[in-house]
Amino acid sequence: MAKQSAERLDHRLAxxxxxxxxxxxxxxxxxxxxxxxxxxxxxxxxxxxxxxxRCFAADAAGEAATLAAIADWCRRFxxxxxxxxxxxxxxxxxxxxxxxxxxxxxxxxxxxxLASQGFAALAGLGPAPEAAWALVRFxxxxxxxxxxxxxxxxxxxxxxxxxxxxxxxxxxxxLSQAGxxxxxxxxxxxxxxxxxxxxxSLFERLDALFGRLKTPISPRFEAPAYLAERRFAEPISRxxxxxxxxxxxxxxxxxxxxRHGEGARRLDVSLFGVDGTVKHMLAGTSRPLRDPKTIARxxxxxxxxxxxxxxxxxxxxxxxxxxxxxxxxxxxxQDEEQANWxxxxxTQDLADLIDRLGARLGLRRVTRLTLVDRHWPEFAVTAxxxxxxxxxxxxxxxxxxxxxxxWGTRRNAxxxxxxxxxGAALRCHLPLAGEGHRPIRLLSRPEPIETIxxxxxxxxxxxxxxxxxxxxxxxxGPERIAPEWWKNEAPLTRDYFRAEDSxxxxxxxxxxxxxxxxxxxxxxxxxxx
Amino acid sequence: xxxxxxxxxxVSRPQPASFRxxxxxxxxxxxxxxxxxxxxxxxxxxxxxxxxxxxxxxxGHTGLDRMLVGGLKPGALHEIVAARPGDHPAAASFxxxxxxxxxxARNRGSIVWIGEDFAGLEQGALYGPGLAHHGIDPACFLxxxxxxxxxxxxxxxxxxxxxxxxxxxxxxxxAKAYDLAASRRLVLAAQKNATPGLLFLAGLAGADALSSGAxxxxxxxxxxxxxxxxxxxxLPLPGSAAWSIRIAKARAGPTGFDRDKVHPVFWTEACFxxxxxxxxxxxxxxxxxxxxxxxxxxxxxxxGP
Numbered sequence: 001m002a003k004q005s006a007e008r009l010d011h012r013l014a015x016x017x018x019x020x021x022x023x024x025x026x027x028x029x030x031x032x033x034x035x036x037x038x039x040x041x042x043x044x045x046x047x048x049x050x051x052x053x054r055c056f057a058a059d060a061a062g063e064a065a066t067l068a069a070i071a072d073w074c075r076r077f078x079x080x081x082x083x084x085x086x087x088x089x090x091x092x093x094x095x096x097x098x099x100x101x102x103x104x105x106x107x108x109x110x111x112x113x114l115a116s117q118g119f120a121a122l123a124g125l126g127p128a129p130e131a132a133w134a135l136v137r138f139x140x141x142x143x144x145x146x147x148x149x150x151x152x153x154x155x156x157x158x159x160x161x162x163x164x165x166x167x168x169x170x171x172x173x174x175l176s177q178a179g180x181x182x183x184x185x186x187x188x189x190x191x192x193x194x195x196x197x198x199x200x201s202l203f204e205r206l207d208a209l210f211g212r213l214k215t216p217i218s219p220r221f222e223a224p225a226y227l228a229e230r231r232f233a234e235p236i237s238r239x240x241x242x243x244x245x246x247x248x249x250x251x252x253x254x255x256x257x258x259r260h261g262e263g264a265r266r267l268d269v270s271l272f273g274v275d276g277t278v279k280h281m282l283a284g285t286s287r288p289l290r291d292p293k294t295i296a297r298x299x300x301x302x303x304x305x306x307x308x309x310x311x312x313x314x315x316x317x318x319x320x321x322x323x324x325x326x327x328x329x330x331x332x333x334q335d336e337e338q339a340n341w342x343x344x345x346x347t348q349d350l351a352d353l354i355d356r357l358g359a360r361l362g363l364r365r366v367t368r369l370t371l372v373d374r375h376w377p378e379f380a381v382t383a384x385x386x387x388x389x390x391x392x393x394x395x396x397x398x399x400x401x402x403x404x405x406x407w408g409t410r411r412n413a414x415x416x417x418x419x420x421x422x423g424a425a426l427r428c429h430l431p432l433a434g435e436g437h438r439p440i441r442l443l444s445r446p447e448p449i450e451t452i453x454x455x456x457x458x459x460x461x462x463x464x465x466x467x468x469x470x471x472x473x474x475x476x477g478p479e480r481i482a483p484e485w486w487k488n489e490a491p492l493t494r495d496y497f498r499a500e501d502s503x504x505x506x507x508x509x510x511x512x513x514x515x516x517x518x519x520x521x522x523x524x525x526x527x528x529x
Numbered sequence: 530x531x532x533x534x535x536x537x538x539x540v541s542r543p544q545p546a547s548f549r550x551x552x553x554x555x556x557x558x559x560x561x562x563x564x565x566x567x568x569x570x571x572x573x574x575x576x577x578x579x580x581x582x583x584x585x586x587x588x589g590h591t592g593l594d595r596m597l598v599g600g601l602k603p604g605a606l607h608e609i610v611a612a613r614p615g616d617h618p619a620a621a622s623f624x625x626x627x628x629x630x631x632x633x634a635r636n637r638g639s640i641v642w643i644g645e646d647f648a649g650l651e652q653g654a655l656y657g658p659g660l661a662h663h664g665i666d667p668a669c670f671l672x673x674x675x676x677x678x679x680x681x682x683x684x685x686x687x688x689x690x691x692x693x694x695x696x697x698x699x700x701x702x703x704a705k706a707y708d709l710a711a712s713r714r715l716v717l718a719a720q721k722n723a724t725p726g727l728l729f730l731a732g733l734a735g736a737d738a739l740s741s742g743a744x745x746x747x748x749x750x751x752x753x754x755x756x757x758x759x760x761x762x763x764l765p766l767p768g769s770a771a772w773s774i775r776i777a778k779a780r781a782g783p784t785g786f787d788r789d790k791v792h793p794v795f796w797t798e799a800c801f802x803x804x805x806x807x808x809x810x811x812x813x814x815x816x817x818x819x820x821x822x823x824x825x826x827x828x829x830x831x832x833g834p
Contacts, residue, residue, distance in 0.1 A: 349691050349692050349693040350638075350639055350671070350691065350693035350694065352691075353641070353671075353687060353688055353691045353693070353694075354671065356687060357673055357684055357687060357688075360680075360683070360684075361673065361674070361675060361676070361680060361684065365673060365674040365675070365676075366671065366672070366673050366674075367671075367672045367673075367674070368668065368670065368671060368672065369655070369657040369660075369667040369668070369670060369672065370657075371657055371658065371661075371667070377658075380657070380658045381656065381657035381658060381667070383672060386671055386672075437662060438656060438658040438659035438661075438662045439653075439656055439659045440618070440621075440622050440625065440655065440656060440659045440660060440663060441618060441621065441622075441652055441653035441654065441655060441656055441659070442653050442654060442656035442659065443652075443653040444649070444650060444653065444654065459764070461764075468615065472764065473753065473756070473764070473765075473767075474753075474754070474756045474764055474765045474766055474767040474768075475764050475766070475767070476759075476766040476767055498767055499767070500753065500754060500756075500767035502753075503615070503751055503753070504619075504750075504751035504752045504753035504754065504771065504773075505615055505616070505618065505619065505751040506618075506751075506754070506767055506770070526653060526656060526659065527618035527652065527653060528618065528622075528659075528770060529618065529619060529622030529623070529625075529626070529663060529769075529770030529772075529796060
C-alpha cells in the first residue's frame with residue numbers, strides 16, 4: 001500500500017529541491033504528471049513543458065512527519081503499521097480484513113477516508129509486503145486476494161515490470177539490454193546464469209515478491225497485548241461520551257485480562273479523529289490493574305488535567321472521534337486476591353491514590369525517597385517514582401513492619417535483624433558514632449553566603465544569607481566531607497558546620513575548599529528543624 | 530478520649546420501624562442515641578486493634594494537649610504557619626513531627642507529603658538522611674510534587690479521601706489559592722475516612738486574619754535549643770530541634786484559652802520521641818546514660834509551666 005500526497009487546492013503543482021547542483025522536481029501532482037513531468041526533471045525543462053507550473057520547496061521533515069501521522073492514523077485498521085519511506089505506509093492486515101467486510105472493502109475504505117482528508121492515495125494488497133509494494137505502484141489491479149491460486153499469483157505478478165523488484169538502476173538497465181522487461185521473463189529462466197550475470201539480489205527480491213523469503217515489516221509501535229475498541233457510525237466529541245466509552249471499554253478489557261490472569265501496568269487510550277488526527281492518552285499504574293472503575297478514573301484524571309489548559313474542549317475533539325481504542329501496552333500476572341476485612345486499611349487504597357495522582361500530575365511527580373550508599377550529601381538520596389519501583393507498597397504496619405520498611409542503611413541493618421522486637425528495643429540502638437548531623441531540608445543547590453569569622457580559618461561568627469544577617473549563637477563542626485575523588489571532576493572538599501543563630505534557627509553551612517590550597521567560600525546547604 | 534456526640538451521623542441509614550412511630554421527643558432522643566451507639570460499636574469492631582473512631586490523638590505535651598482538649602482530631606484539618614518570616618523551616622519540621630506523631634498513633638504505614646514546587650525551591654526538599662537522623666523513617670513518605678497550589682490542594686483532597694495514609698501533609702506557598710471554600714473541601718475530604726490533614730502555609734508568616742474551616746492552627750517559631758558547653762570557651766554546641774508553639778486557633782479548645790501563650794517544645798521530648806520509628810541520632814550529651822529530654826525539661830522549667 002502506498003500513498004502519494006498532493007496538494008488539493010490548485011493544479012499543476014510540484015515540489016523542488018536542489019539536487020546535483022540544479023533545481024529539480026521532487027514530486028509532481030497528477031495533472032503535471034499527465035503533461036509529462038517526472039520527479040528528477042530539471043526545473044527549467046519542466047517550466048518549458050508547463051509554463052504554469054507552481055513550485056514549492058520540498059520539506060523533507062514535514063513530509064516525514066505527515067507520513068508518520070498517516071501511519072499512526074492507519075493503526076485504526078490494524079495495530080501493526082510500519083513506515084515505508086519516502087511515500088508509503090505498510091500495514092500488516094493479517095486477520096483484520098474481515099472486520100471491514102473483506103479485503104476489497106478495506107482497500108476502498110482506506111482510499112476514501114484518506115481522500116476525504118485531502119490525500120491522493122492508492123492502496124494495494126498482496127500476499128507479501130513486496131508484492132503489495134509492487135502492486136500499488138505498477139499493478140493495473142491493485143488487489144491480489146490472499147486466497148488466489150499459485151498460477152494466478154504468478155501470472156499477475158509476472159505481468160509487472162522489472163522495476164517492481166526495487167532493483168538498482170544499473171541492474172535494471174542491464175536487464176533491459178538483455179531483453180528482459182517483465183518479471184515473467186525471468187520467472188521461468190534458469191537462475192544460475194542470470195544470477196551470475198546480473199546480481200544475486202535479483203532472485204532474493206523475486207523470492208520476497210512471491211513470499212518465499214520472509215521480509216518482516218517493522219511497525220512503528222508494538223502491538224498491544226490486549227485491546228478493546230469501539231467504532232462509531234457518527235463521531236463522538238463530548239467529553240461525557242468519551243468517558244462513558246472508556247468505561248465500557250475498560251469493562252471489556254477487564255474481562256479479557258481476567259481470563260488470562262493478567263493485569264495492566266501501562267494503558268493507552270487512542271482517539272482516532274475523523275479528520276485523521278490521532279490522540280493518545282497514556283496512563284501507568286503502580287501495580288497490575290484490571291478494575292474497570294479504576295481504569296476509567298485514571299483517564300478521567302488525564303482528561304481533567306488537559307482541561308486545565310483548554311477549559312471548553314479538553315480533548316480538542318475537532319470534528320469528533322469515530323474510533324476509540326483502549327489497549328493494555330504492558331501486562332503483568334495478577335492473581336485474584338482474597339478479600340481480607342480484618343487487614344488494616346488497604347495498601348490497595350494507597351496504590352490507587354498513587355495511580356490517580358500520577359495520572360493527573362505525571363508519574364514522575366509522585367515519588368518515594370531511596371537512600372543511596374554515597375557519602376556526598378547531594379547524592380545520598382534519590383527520589384524514585386512511586387509507581388515504578390516493584391516494592392511500591394510498603395510492608396504492612398506494626399512495629400516489626402516499621403523497622404523493616406526497606407531502609408537500607410547500616411544503621412538499620414542491625415534493627416532489621418530483630419523485626420519482632422518492639423519499637424522500644426529499637427530505640428536502644430544508637431546510630432553509629434561519628435555520623436554527622438543531617439538537615440531535614442536540603443536546598444536544591446548550595447547558596448553562597450557572606451561570613452565574618454574571628455579567625456581566618458575558624459567558623460563564622462555571623463553570616464548573611466538571603467539578605468538577612470544571622471548572629472551565630474552556637475556552632476558545631478567541622479565535619480569534613482571529601483569529594484568522591486575517584487570520579488572525574490571531583491568538587492572541592494567541604495567542611496560542614498551546624499550553626500544556630502541567636503533566634504534559634506538552625507542551619508547547615510559549609511566551607512568549600514581548604515585554607516592551605518584554595519580560597520575558600522561559604523555556602524548555605526540545608527535547614528534543620 | 531472519645532466524644533459523646535459524633536461529628537456527622539450517617540444520614541442514609543435505614544431507620545428502624547419504631548422510630549417513626551415513637552411519640553414524645555425524649556423517646557425519640559433515646560432511640561437516636563441507641564442507634565448512634567450501635568453505629569459506633571459497629572465501627573469499633575471493624576477497626577484494627579483498639580482504635581476508636583474520632584478519638585483525639587494526644588501530642589504527649591501536657592500544655593498543648595490541654596489546649597487542644599486531648600489532642601488532634603483525626604478527621605480534620607490542622608494548619609501550621611510560621612510565626613515570623615525566617616521561621617519556615619521550623620514550622621515545616623513541626624508539621625513533620627506532628628505527622629510522625631499521627632502515624633505512630635494511627636498505626637498506618639504511610640505519610641503522604643504534598644508540596645508545591647515553589648516552596649521546595651525556596652526552602653529545599655525533604656532530605657532523606659536528615660529525616661532518618663531525626664528519627665523519622667523516610668521510607669514511609671509518599672512525596673507528591675505539585676506544580677501549583679491548585680494542584681497541591683487537589684492532590685491533598687484526593688489523598689485525604691483515602692483510608693490508607695496515616696496523615697496527609699500539604700505544603701502550600703501560594704496562600705491566595707487557599708481560602709474558606711478550599712479549606713472546607715479539605716475538611717469534608719478528611720471527614721470521609723477520618724484521615725488527618727496537616728497544611729503548612731509556607732508563604733505566610735502569621736495568619737491571624739485567615740479564616741478557614743481548619744480545626745486547629747499552630748503558629749510555630751524557631752526556639753533556641755539547649756546549648757551544650759564546648760571545650761576551651763568557644764561558642765557552645767547547638768542541641769537538637771526546638772520550637773515555640775502558639776495555638777492560634779483551636780475549635781474545641783477550652784473557653785477563654787490563652788491564644789498568646791507560647792509553648793516551647795523540644796524534639797527530644799518524650800512526646801515526639803515515642804512516635805519516632807527510627808532511633809534518634811546521637812546528639813552530644815544525649816545518649817542512653819543521659820535520659821531523653823533532660824535539657825528540654827530544664828529549659829521548660831526555667832520558662833514556667
